[in-house]
Amino acid sequence: MFLALVTLVAGSLAVRQPAAPAATTADIPAPKAPLLSARRVPALITQTVGDLRLDKQLDAAFADPALAGARDRSCLVVHEGDRVVYERNPGMELLPASNLKLLTAVTVLDTIDPNERLRTEVRAAAAPAPGGVVNGPLWLVGGGDPLLETADYVAADKYQPHPHTPFEQLADKLVAAGVRRVTGGVVGDESRYDTLRYLPTWKPTYVTDAEVAPLGALVVNDGEVQFKPQRPANADNPAVHAAAVLTNLLAARGVAVDGPPGAATAPKGGAVVTSIDSLPVKDLVAEMLKESDNTTAELLTRELGRRVVGQATTAAGVSVIRNHMASLHLAVNQLVSVDGSGLDRSDRATCGLLLVALTAGKHPAELAAGLPVAGKDGTLFDRFKNNPAAGRLRAKTGSLTGVAALSGFVDQLSFSMVANELPRDAVGRALQEQVGAALARYPDAPKPDELAP
Numbered sequence: 001m002f003l004a005l006v007t008l009v010a011g012s013l014a015v016r017q018p019a020a021p022a023a024t025t026a027d028i029p030a031p032k033a034p035l036l037s038a039r040r041v042p043a044l045i046t047q048t049v050g051d052l053r054l055d056k057q058l059d060a061a062f063a064d065p066a067l068a069g070a071r072d073r074s075c076l077v078v079h080e081g082d083r084v085v086y087e088r089n090p091g092m093e094l095l096p097a098s099n100l101k102l103l104t105a106v107t108v109l110d111t112i113d114p115n116e117r118l119r120t121e122v123r124a125a126a127a128p129a130p131g132g133v134v135n136g137p138l139w140l141v142g143g144g145d146p147l148l149e150t151a152d153y154v155a156a157d158k159y160q161p162h163p164h165t166p167f168e169q170l171a172d173k174l175v176a177a178g179v180r181r182v183t184g185g186v187v188g189d190e191s192r193y194d195t196l197r198y199l200p201t202w203k204p205t206y207v208t209d210a211e212v213a214p215l216g217a218l219v220v221n222d223g224e225v226q227f228k229p230q231r232p233a234n235a236d237n238p239a240v241h242a243a244a245v246l247t248n249l250l251a252a253r254g255v256a257v258d259g260p261p262g263a264a265t266a267p268k269g270g271a272v273v274t275s276i277d278s279l280p281v282k283d284l285v286a287e288m289l290k291e292s293d294n295t296t297a298e299l300l301t302r303e304l305g306r307r308v309v310g311q312a313t314t315a316a317g318v319s320v321i322r323n324h325m326a327s328l329h330l331a332v333n334q335l336v337s338v339d340g341s342g343l344d345r346s347d348r349a350t351c352g353l354l355l356v357a358l359t360a361g362k363h364p365a366e367l368a369a370g371l372p373v374a375g376k377d378g379t380l381f382d383r384f385k386n387n388p389a390a391g392r393l394r395a396k397t398g399s400l401t402g403v404a405a406l407s408g409f410v411d412q413l414s415f416s417m418v419a420n421e422l423p424r425d426a427v428g429r430a431l432q433e434q435v436g437a438a439l440a441r442y443p444d445a446p447k448p449d450e451l452a453p
Contacts, residue, residue, distance in 0.1 A: 050443025051085055054078070057438040058086055061431060069421030070428075075351035076417040076435065085413065085442075090352040093334055094418045097398030098292045099354050099405040100342030103335075105285045105370070106361040107324040108300050111308065114282035114366055118143040118303075120165075120218070121275040122174060123266055128273070132180030137259075138273070139266035140243055141189040142218025144303050145278035146296040147287065150245065153221040159381070163287045165278050167220055171249035173274040179250075185259030186247045188239030189266045192217035193302045193312040197238075201344055210234065212294040212343065215302070217312070218242045222295055239263035282363070286370030289396055290378035294341040301340030314339060325353075328360045342398060354407045355416035371396055371408050374436065383429070389436035397432075404428025410439040 062074060075094060078086040123139040149164040197214040198207055206212055210232035213223040220242040226233035235241035243261035250257055278284060288296040298314065305316030318337050326332045336348035361367065372378025375390035379397045384390045395408025398418070404425075407416035417435050422428045 046443055053444045054086060054438055054442050057441075057444075058088070058435065061434040061438065062088060064431075066423075066427050067419070067431065068423040068427075070419040070423075070431075073421045074417070074419040076415065077351040077355045078413055078415045078439065079355060080413055088351075091331075091334060091350050093336070093348040093350055094420045095345060095347060095400065095403050096342055096349040096354060096418055097347075097400045097403045097405050098294075098342045099396055099398040099407050099416070099418065100337060100347055100349060101288055101292065101297050101340070102354055102357050102367075102396055102407060103321050103325060103337070103349075104297050104301060104340040105289055105367055106328075106357050107304060107321045108281065108285055109363040109366055110324060110361045111304060111320070112281050114285075114363060115280050117277035117280055118145045118284075119275050119277050120145055120148060120170065122170065122273045123270045124273050125267075125270050127271045128178050128180075132178045134179055134182045134273075135184070137184030137187045137262075138174075138179075138182050138246075138257075139187050139189050139270070140218065140239075140246055141266055142192055142216065142239065142242070143278070144192055144217050144299050146213075146219065146284065146293070146299040147278060148218075148220045148242070148276075150221060150249075153224070153227060156227050159291065159378075163279060163283060165276060167245065167276075168249055170274065170276045171246060171253055171255075173276065174250065175253050175255065177274050179255055179273065181256040181258070182250070183258050185257060186243040186250070186261050187266070188218050188241075188243040188261070188263045190216040190218040190239040190263065191265040193299070193306065194314075196314065199314065199339055199344060201338065201346065203343075203345070206294075206343055207234065212298060212341065214238045215295070215298055215314075217299075217302075219295065219299070220245045237263055282366045282370075285366070289367070289370040290372045292379050292397060294343055297341035298339065304340075325357070328357075330356055330360060343400075345400065349418075351407075351416040351418055354405075354418070355414060358407065358409070358414055358416075368394065368409060384433055384436055387433055387437050388440035389433070392440055393436045395436075399425065399428070401425075404432055406432045406435065410436065410442075413439050413442060415439060 075089040075092045077090045120143045121141040124134045125136045128134050145165055147164045148167050150167045154162045154164055195216055213219050214234050216238045219238045223235045223238040224232050225235050240261055240263045247257050247261050287293055301314055301317030302312045304320040306312035308320045309316050322332055331353050334350040334353050338344045371394045372380040374380045374384035374393040393410045395406050398405030402422050403420055405418040
């Protein structure tokens, strides 16, 4: 096989060489290697052999009968820079699951300053009176920060470290500002976004299993009034829940709060007593990708709608994402989306679109840095063990019933894989790890000095 490749390459090179002046036998130096030596074209030989072996491994992975319907309903695209290394159904429109978050990430990083922070404020009609009394309510005004969380909530998460905005700091700042009593209770203001808690087309189990919080501009602890070790239970109104959490934190610090927590829009004017900022937007995006956080994805989608078209709704944010993909010359005719997280089973995208999105935006390095690493962190922290891709594969996962997706990088390769109609989750995970291993071995080809002369 190697000799055939060498003959083909050498013949091609010979045809392309310009005619040389006639020379005598004495003018021609003795060759150091045979004219058809593979060593004369080592890079091309290595690339060709590597591509052929990768094709064989990937074709075999997708031919596995265990994939059932996914043998025909799957796609995979692999690039090395701009060069196509492998393609399988690159234009097939499939349910991408959380790989749709890649498009949300690109749009957020390109639209909002990556170093900007979302601010949660506490307002009052006037600054605290002598003695630290706030006459009337304290208004807790949400700024869209999806990671407002208390220490006990963070500690209950088995995935650590857990990026968040420490909500206790807001209570500490109020005490530092001199607040000792609030006569009107704490009132949550979530007016920055609309208050559609869940998309009506989402599966009901997303709610009962706490796959996504009840959505709003003011959400604390993912809107969970009860969390591990008990089964999660979501608040009916996340703004009232946030106000209740702050009320309890103030009480624990000796601040008297008269009246129950509530929810309403804060009046214009008044005084900002204190505030707390979120992590930088680039870190919110990284948390969304690394942990596949549906709540972060959906709140950032509403933030896009608010900033670009003046409508803080999911539908407006989705339109912003689509228009931004079009501005980057991506194939939006291959995109169907109704949310920013990929939870909806009507979402569709292609491997070709997802792969290009990895590097299409203004901040590809920030996007890549936010992807989980195989065997190390995020949704891949316990994956790819004893696999050559461990520590080298950096990719966004995607998982819904019957769906497995994985898009990212392995060394010099970029790739996107989506499989639909899988019979079991375990089959999809096995396919992901087969593909990752094959990419990590690339180029599985002999080195030039190992080739025959």
